[in-house]
Amino acid sequence: xxxxxxxxxxxxxxxxxxxTLNCLASSSVSYMNWYQQKSGASxxxxxxxxxxxxxxxPNRFSGSGSGTSYSLTISSMEAEDVATYYCLQLSxxxxxxxxxxxxxxx
Amino acid sequence: xxxxxxxxxxxxxxxxxLSITCTVSGFSLTSYYMQWVRQTPGKGLEWMGFIRSGGxxxxxxxxxxxxxxxxxxxxxxxxxxxxxxKTEDTGVYYCARxxxxxxxxxxxxxxxxxxxx
Numbered sequence: 001x002x003x004x005x006x007x008x009x010x011x012x013x014x015x016x017x018x019x020t021l022n023c024l025a026s027s028s029v030s031y032m033n034w035y036q037q038k039s040g041a042s043x044x045x046x047x048x049x050x051x052x053x054x055x056x057x058p059n060r061f062s063g064s065g066s067g068t069s070y071s072l073t074i075s076s077m078e079a080e081d082v083a084t085y086y087c088l089q090l091s092x093x094x095x096x097x098x099x100x101x102x103x104x105x106x
Numbered sequence: 107x108x109x110x111x112x113x114x115x116x117x118x119x120x121x122x123x124l125s126i127t128c129t130v131s132g133f134s135l136t137s138y139y140m141q142w143v144r145q146t147p148g149k150g151l152e153w154m155g156f157i158r159s160g161g162x163x164x165x166x167x168x169x170x171x172x173x174x175x176x177x178x179x180x181x182x183x184x185x186x187x188x189x190x191x192k193t194e195d196t197g198v199y200y201c202a203r204x205x206x207x208x209x210x211x212x213x214x215x216x217x218x219x220x221x222x223x
Contacts, residue, residue, distance in 0.1 A: 033209045042200060042216055043151070048209040086151055090207045094166040095153035 002027050004087050004098035012106040019074040021101045023065075023087035032070040033088045034063060037100075043086060047072060079105055108132035110201050110214035117220050118191050126217055128184040128201030135159070135177055138203045140184045141210055142175060146197030156204070157184060191221045 003026040013019045023032060031050045035043035045054040047063035050070060060075045074081055082105050087098040114126035128140065142154040155165035157175045165173050174187045184201060198218050202210035 042213040044213070045209055045211050048211075054211070088151075088153075088210070090204075090209070093164065094168065097151035097153070099150050 001094055002089055002092055002096050004096055006098035006101050010102045012104040013077040014106040015077055017077045019077050021072045021085050023070045023098050025068040028067045029089045029091035034072050035086045036083045038083045108212045110212055112201055112214045112217040114217040119223050120221055122191055123189040124191055126186045126199050130182050135179045141202045141204055142186050143200045144197050148194055193221050196221045
């Protein structure tokens with residue numbers, strides 16, 4: 001099983017601050033998907049295929065990475081970005097999620 | 107538009123069987139894979155398994171011995187059945203769709219299941 005380790009577990013960012021969330025895989029994966037989950041809601045597809053923004057996702061978000069190291073970056077933090085972000089690998093069974101990074105507003 | 111909605115019992119007793127239905131609209135089950143994912147306090151988000159557009163299934167070995175996924179394409183419904191429930195199975199259960207091994211693009215609202223006597 002591929003274990004996805006997300007860091008940091010929790011972070012607080014000020015409006016306008018650049019934010020980088022990380023996802024480290026225990027074995028190489030072909031690509032990474034990211035989901036945003038707000039309290040009480042279902043996860044929403046946010047970034048797919050490592051770097052493609054899902055429909056409606058603001059372009060201040062970006063994704064990058066390869067092999068075992070992937071990241072989600074917010075160029076300028078906004079209040080609406082407060083949420084938990086999860087990475088998900090579909091390269092091998094069982095599919096696995098990271099434990100999430102909770103992003104808060106400072 | 108694409109919609110998915112899970113319905114289930116809410117409360118299930120330990121050792122009993124959980125049955126959840128995912129009713130979809132706006133697309134065909136014969137064109138998409140349907141995934142089941144759960145979110146528990148103990149383990150977070152966990153992929154449980156899927157049923158392919160052709161009807162075959164794949165399961166997470168964590169659940170394989172007690173999980174079954176099936177569908178009724180005429181009713182646009184996908185079913186999850188899991189037996190021998192334990193208190194650790196308490197959580198929110200989601201269905202989601204994917205085209206293949208690409209990404210889960212639409213999710214249901216989830217159904218909360220509590221395993222308790």
